Amino acid sequence: MPQLPCIIIGASHAAAQLAPSLRQEGWDGPILVVGDESFxxxxxxxxxxxxxxxxxxxxxxxxxxxxxxxxxxxxxxxxVRVESIDRQAKTLTLASGEELAYAKLAICTGTRVRTVNLPGSELAGVHYLRNIEDIDRIRQVVRPQGRAVIVGGGYIGLETAAVLNQLGMQVTVLEMADRVLARVTAPQVSAFFQRVHEQEGVSIQTAVAVSGFAGDGRVERVLCADGRLFAADLVIIGVGVVPNVELAAQAGLATDNGILVDACARTADPDIVAVGDCTLHPSPYYGFIRLESVPNATEQAKSAAAALCGKDKPYAALPWFWSDQYDVKLQIAGLNQGYDQVVVRGDREVGRSFCAFYLKQGKLIAADCVNRPQEFMFSKRLITENIEVNAQQLADEDIQLKSLLVPVDAALPLN
Amino acid sequence: MPVIKYIQPNGQAVEFEVPLGSSVMQGAMDNMVEGIVAECGGACSCATCQVYVDPAWMEIVGPACDFEQDMLSAASDVRSNSRLSCQIEITPELHGLIVSMPG
Known part of the structure; x- marks a missing residue:
């Protein structure tokens, strides 16, 4: 009887690492990736x-x-969409009704965009941004001097605003909070990105709630709760994502804001792992977290491949992220949740090069580095090596971060 | 198509044709060469695709840009012939290039 496959649900970043890692870990049975996109x-x-x-x-x-x-x-x-998982029979049912048997299963279902249910949100010209086909549709509407309105001032919204601006569109970003990137960065960093976008010619409107979209057959206007109207030929809604946990939940696996897994990406079912944006997993630095991150999917996939082959390779990498907008390369080390102090190194009000360090009880927990690759690299180490730092050192451009890497004990006898 | 020789961390050398316009990193990814991670997919953001360029090839490969140099200067196991392989574009002159992957 032929060996049953390891099936990976989701043709994703996670799958692209998990499948070859399974081979490296010694899985010699079939590997089948089932994806609902066509790529x-x-x-x-x-x-x-x-x-x-x-x-x-x-x-x-x-x-x-x-x-x-x-x-x-x-x-x-x-x-091909997977409709359900039968853990007792160890089978998947596809949307077509076809059943696939598995020996091992990896759930890499990722996230989907959070949609809005506002009057007119179904109009032509209102788009979301998650996959290749979304972009192909958006690109058909892009034209120089056209008016684009971005709903949501998060990273996706701002990156999209930058590109549409570069493509010659008149771009307006509408953000509900009182600053862009409010959920993910300190006010100092938000102010920096607002300045850069405005310098580039993007209009940023904060503290504005979108109430609907109007137009004759396709979108022409974005309506706001305060009565304002914004003319639009193209609307892109970027208000976050929600994890695709339904398949796992329906199969009786523990889920919350993500599929619950351990440090080796295992669910409670010994034959099932889950990897990537859809997982809620333990971090040695931050407790249980769910990340929207390629490096996370890649690193966790390696742990999952080992776990499926009966080996323990706990995943302990520090989260990191990046965003490119215009000539600004932002690199983020760590997660800033729970910070009690922000220290800025460099001039955030002029130019485009500075860092914002996030401290919690005297320890560095995260750093937003704008065109500062060295500081980014050293911040990762300061965080992972749990090195005590102080605000003066971090803010002082004359002190290289590298010099702070010396263990505290060794650095003490200064006098 | 230029042939690139990758020396994996275990010392085993493998050779692959890599298309013009691709990168030394992408060639390694395409062929599942061991020893690099390439977390950011070629955006010069992570320094996880570091390779050591065979010294005889350093001049042909050319120098790193400032941003890459800054990334490298803070990476681990850096040597004078370190480069981020995502930033080495495949050109006809690179036929026969030898790079080795950090352990």
């Missing part, structure tokens, strides 16, 4: 950057070409 795994971050800008083709987005998977016996079923 093999592709890089998602460039969608709101180089792909929207037209600098990259679909082939250039692919994490690996198709034949690389073929050589390792990794098969794909694309454009």
């Amino acid at each position: 093999i795994p592709y890089h998602r971050p460039p969608l709101s950057k180089a792909y929207l800008l037209g600098e990259k083709t679909v082939d250039e987005l692919l994490i690996r070409p198709a034949d690389a998977y073929g050589r390792h016996g990794i098969e794909f079923r694309l454009g």
Whole structure:
């Protein structure tokens, strides 16, 4: 009888790492990736950057070409949705009704965009941004001098605003909070990004609630609760994502704001792991967290591959993120949740190069580094090595962060 | 198509044709060469695709840009011939290039 496969649900960043890692860990049975999009795994971050800008083709987005998977016996079923998991029978049911038996299962279902239910939100010209086809549709509407309104001033919204601006559109960003990036950065960093966008010609409106969309057949105006109207040929809604936990929950696996897994990406079912944006997992630095992050999906996939082969390789990497807007490269080390102090290094009010360090009880927990690759790299180490730092040192450009890496004990005898 | 020789952390060398316009990093990813991670997919953001360029090839490969140099200067196990492989674009001149992957 042929060996049953390891099935990976979701042709994602996680799958692109998990499948080859399974081979490296010794899985010699079949590997089947089932994805509801029509593409093999592709890089998602460039969608709101180089792909929207037209600098990259679909082939250039692919994490690996198709034949690389073929050589390792990794098969794909694309454009196929999994409807349910039967853990007792160890089968999946597809939308077509077809059943697939598995030996091991990896749930890499990711997230989906949070949608809004406002009058007119179904109008043509109102878009979300998550996958290749979304961008292809948006690109058909992009034209110089056209008016684009972005709903949501998070990273996706701001990256998209930057690209549409570069493509010659008149761009307005509408943010409900009183500053952009309110959920993820300190006010100092929000103010920086607002300044940069305004310098580039993007209009940023904060503390504004969108109440609906209007137009004759396609969107022409965005309506706000305070009575304001914004003319629009294109609307992009970027108000966050929600994890796809339903398949796991319906199969009786523990879920909350994510599928609950341990440090090795295991669910409570010994034959099932979950990886990537859809998981709620323990971090040695921050407790249980759910991340929207490519590096997280990649690193967690390695742990999951080992777990499926009966090995313990706990995942303990520090979260990190990046965002490219205009000539600004933002690199974020760690998560700033619960910070009690922000220290700025460099001038955030002039130019485009500075860092914001987030401290909690005297320890560095995160750093937003704007065009500061060295500080980013050293911040990662200061955080992971749990080194005590003080605000004066961090703020002083004459003190290299590298010098702070010396263990505290060794650095003490100064006099 | 230029052939790039990758020396994996275990010392085993593998050779692959890598398309023009691709990168040394992408060539390694396409062929599942061991030893690099390439977390950011080629955005020069993570320094997890560091390679050591064979010294004879350093001049042909050319120097790193300032941003890459800054990333490298803070990375671990850096040597004078370290480069981020996502930033080495495949050109006809690179046919035969030898890079080794950090352990």
